[in-house]
Amino acid sequence: GAGVSQSPSNKVTEKGKDVELRCDPISGHTALYWYRQRLGQGLEFLIYFQGNSAPDKSGLPSDRFSAERTGESVSTLTIQRTQQEDSAVYLCASSLGGSGTGELFFGEGSRLTVL
Amino acid sequence: LAKTTQPISMDSYEGQEVNITCSHNNIATNDYITWYQQFPSQGPRFIIQGYKTKVTNEVASLFIPADRKSSTLSLPRVSLSDTAVYYCLVGDDTGGFKTIFGAGTRLFVKA
Numbered sequence: 001g002a003g004v005s006q007s008p009s010n011k012v013t014e015k016g017k018d019v020e021l022r023c024d025p026i027s028g029h030t031a032l033y034w035y036r037q038r039l040g041q042g043l044e045f046l047i048y049f050q051g052n053s054a055p056d057k058s059g060l061p062s063d064r065f066s067a068e069r070t071g072e073s074v075s076t077l078t079i080q081r082t083q084q085e086d087s088a089v090y091l092c093a094s095s096l097g098g099s100g101t102g103e104l105f106f107g108e109g110s111r112l113t114v115l
Numbered sequence: 116l117a118k119t120t121q122p123i124s125m126d127s128y129e130g131q132e133v134n135i136t137c138s139h140n141n142i143a144t145n146d147y148i149t150w151y152q153q154f155p156s157q158g159p160r161f162i163i164q165g166y167k168t169k170v171t172n173e174v175a176s177l178f179i180p181a182d183r184k185s186s187t188l189s190l191p192r193v194s195l196s197d198t199a200v201y202y203c204l205v206g207d208d209t210g211g212f213k214t215i216f217g218a219g220t221r222l223f224v225k226a
Contacts, residue, residue, distance in 0.1 A: 004158075042202065042218040043159070091158050104151070106158025 002026075006092050006107035013082055014115050021077045021110045025094030033104065034067055034077050035091045043091060049075060050097075082114045119203045124221040133190045135220050137203030140184045148179060148186045151202045153219070159202060163188070190222075198224045 005024040013019050025032050030051045035043040045059040049069040060066070064082075069075040079086055089109040095102040120138040127133045139148065147166050151159035163170055165177040165186070176189040190197060202219040 093158065103149075103161045103164070104159070106160070108156075109158055 004092055004094055004105050004107035006090075006110050008110055009108060010111045010113075012113045012115065015084060016081055018078065018080045019082055019112060021079075021090050021092075021112070023075045023077070023092030023094075023107060025073070025075070025092070026105055028072075029094035029096055029105070030072050031095045031097060031102070032069055032075050033093045033095075034075070035093065036061075036088045037091055037109070038088045046077070046090075079112075082112075084114045087112055087114045119205055119217060121201075121203050121217065121220045123218065124223065126223045126225065127193055128225050129194055130192050133193050133197075133222060133224075135188045135190075135201055135203075135222070136185055137188070138185050139203070139205045142183050142205055146183075146205045148177065148183075149204055149206060150175070150177065150188045151204070153200045153202065162201075193222075193224045195224050195226060198222060 004026055007022045011019055023032065023034070032049040034046040036046055037043050046065065047060055047067045048056040051072065055067070055069070064080045067075060067077045075092065077090060089111050091106055091109045093104040093106045095104050118139070118141065121135065125133065125135060147164055149164040150162045152162050153159040163172055163175050163177045165179050167179050167183060170177045178187040178189065186203065188201060188203070200219040200221050202217065
């Protein structure tokens with residue numbers, strides 16, 4: 001596709017359930033990021049994938065959060081045993097390379113609501 | 116990674132020039148300065164990027180003084196549609212944009 005695609009766009013789940021969020025980056029982009037954005041707040045870095053290198057997981061808030069990426073394509077963010085504080089918009093972004101000089105292209109986000 | 120500080124919010128009127136300043140006192144030699152714009156219910160969108168002096172594109176200008184400890188995003192003749200959150204971030208050339216975006220600056224443009 002032309003841009004970064006995320007699904008689902010909205011997800012409502014019950015506390016304690018697991019959820020999986022998907023990100024399709026722009027074709028050819030080697031770098032992929034996940035961010036979390038709570039209502040009215042800035043973006044919080046979660047995890048960063050760059051090519052075939054080991055991902056930087058330093059932003060994941062707990063061991064309930066995990067993410068995978070197959071090669072340089074689709075990534076999934078999994079949240080296990082969801083809690084109400086996990087409610088947020090989860091944004092995925094990709095860029096051509098991992099350099100901080102590159103432009104990040106964001107998806108529309110997946111809005112997660114934990115009841 | 117360099118930390119950035121921006122005003123929380125700003126108000127302006129249509130047709131005015133808006134300048135949003137970002138402080139990044141511990142910017143590193145290899146760091147670039149990038150600004151993003153975010154509308155409600157959308158992901159952020161790249162506006163402009165620079166290393167030093169002045170950069171201009173079709174939507175904005177970015178002014179960076181010689182010491183690079185701050186930068187100013189200038190939006191000429193804003194319209195109501197420029198109401199958004201503006202993020203300043205500083206990225207090095209090793210770890211990409213791992214830094215948090217921070218709360219950004221909420222710009223309100225009034226008629």
